[in-house]
Amino acid sequence: MKEVKVGICGLGTVGVGTFNVLARNAELIAGRAGCRIRVLRAASRRLRPGVELGDVPFSDDVFSIARDPDIDVVVELIGGYDVARELVLTAIENGKHVVTANKALIAVHGNEIFEAAAEKGVIVAFEAAVAGGIPVVKAVREGMSANRIDWIAGIINGTGNYILTEMRAGRDFKDVLREAQALGYAEADPTFDIEGIDAAHKLTILASAAFGVPLQFDRAYTEGISGITPFDIAHAEALGYRIKHLGITRRRDQGIELRVHPTLVPASHLIAQVDGVLNAVLVDGDAVGQTMYHGPGAGAEATASSVIADLVDVARAVMSGTHKSVPYLGFEPDAVDNLPVLPVDEIFSAYYLRIQVQDHPGVLAKVATILSDSGINIESIMQKEFEEQNGTIPIIMLTHTVQERQIDRAIAELEALPDIVGKVVRIRTEHFNH
Incomplete structure (x- = not known):
């Protein structure tokens, strides 16, 4: 059987999860892709104790993978902005397809990356960048391609959802945050999670896929949850609502709304009942109505599920010899609408x-x-x-x-x-x- 050769860059939680699932389900994945997906090399700043790569060579130089002539697909899982951007652009320049789980990279540098990829005729796939294991990018970009999408609203950061869920018992924000850090749900510096930046990265990507607009993360409005008190949560409940930290994007005639903030949601609505670290995304289309996508928004193998789904799509394109894929954000370049992001006061x-x-x-x-x-x-x-x-x-x-x-x-x-x-x-x- 033919094979597509992959280099994994980044061996943190998601990188190791991707490696393990590829190994465990190799035959199943090959049957779906029409070829074997072989991890030829792996690279990271360091190899964590206990990580077993078998006979796959390890390097501490991720750029060596981007330049390796034997690699077909570079899987970028190192995170962050600067090094990841340089790595992805190097891979594209060397004719490699790219699969990434890096929402910050796509939200901030995606316009540049997609332009470079189009010039080189390579695929950049990023399903795992939004909502972890939930295939919501594919749903919006492909499954709802017949619809005029009016709005998207979602719980797209599990840390914030966990904190607000626990605060419903009357617990203080700071106490729950410390617990979330101890459980590994929140980073030592939790700013991106609790101030809405992580959610805004993901919402920026969903908005572009939904409305056919350029990525405009710098225009997103973000408001965190650190000011939410048990008092407000209890009174919202008394009024028939729950407080959720939502990302909301809506298309209007003059532009699009792009905002992340605490939101009162009717307690009877399905999204109000999504608790803990789970994610959920509501999408409203004119033909299908409201649909909801719900599941784990993070985690080693949940996110690996989306990374490997992208790898399967890329492998099919490589095997077909056309390298034709779904447009990066779901719209052909001449159909992109330069609608601005509206100020929050509108x-x-x-x-x-x-x-x-x-x-x-x-x-x-x-x-x-x-x-x-x-x-x-x-x-x-x-x-x-x-x-x-x-x-x-x-x-x-x-x-x-x-x-x-x-x-x-x-x-x-x-x-x-x-x-x-x-x-x-x-x-x-x-x-x-x-």
Whole structure:
């Protein structure tokens, strides 16, 4: 049987998982690809203790794989921006196909990488860059190719989802974060996870595949979960909602929304019930309606599943001799639409507001007047006398849908009132209507 020769660059969790699954399921994979997929070489900065590569040669020079004339496909699993970019561009320059799980690389440098790959006639595949083992890129790019996709919303970072899930029991954010780090769900520096940067990388890729727009990560709005408190989680639950850290992208006539932030979701909705480190992505198309893709968004063999699915696609193209593949982001180059990413103050949303006020007569009337004058209608109000502390009491409100700039103006006016204590807490709300 013919074979496609692969070089794996990066032997961390996903690299080792990919190596092991390729070895364990070699015959099954060959039957699907129409050829054997053989790991010819592996490289990493160092070989971790306990990693067994059998007779596969190891090198600490990943660039030697990108330049090796016997390698057909370079699998980039080293992560990060700079070295990974140089490695991938070197592989492309040497006529290699590339499979990567690096969402940061694709979101930030993908436009450059795809242009270089098109000039060389090679494939760059990146299913594992979004939602780990869930084949959502293929679903959006291929399975929904008949649809006008209106929006995508997803839990696309398992660390944040784990933290918010555990906080529903009343636990403090910092305590749960420490636990997530101890369990290996969060890095020593968890900034990318808890501040929404990791999710924004993935959302940028999904938006481009859904709407046929260039990758525009630098325009994504990101807001983290470190300011979410057990108090807000409990009150959201009392109102029939759960707080999830969502990535949301929506196509509008003037451009696209591209935003990651905490979001109130109706507790009855399927995505509200996705807990722990799991991921879930909702996609709304005009023909099919809403579909949801759910499963492990990280992990050695879950992510390896997507890496190897890409390898199978590349191997089939190599065997056919055409090297023709699905366009990198699902649209032919002349069909790409240069829609801009809209500023966050142009989005429309409903809102949860928590306003800490002096417990004086007439304060609620002042708050209601400011919201009314700003064109903001109130859906519900919650104020409980037993929550009064030191002469202040929280007012919880849900608004109807308005433009964000209206809420911004209203909050600025509210915070200027002498009866308002501290900052107004604002959390966006989504109902996932068409």
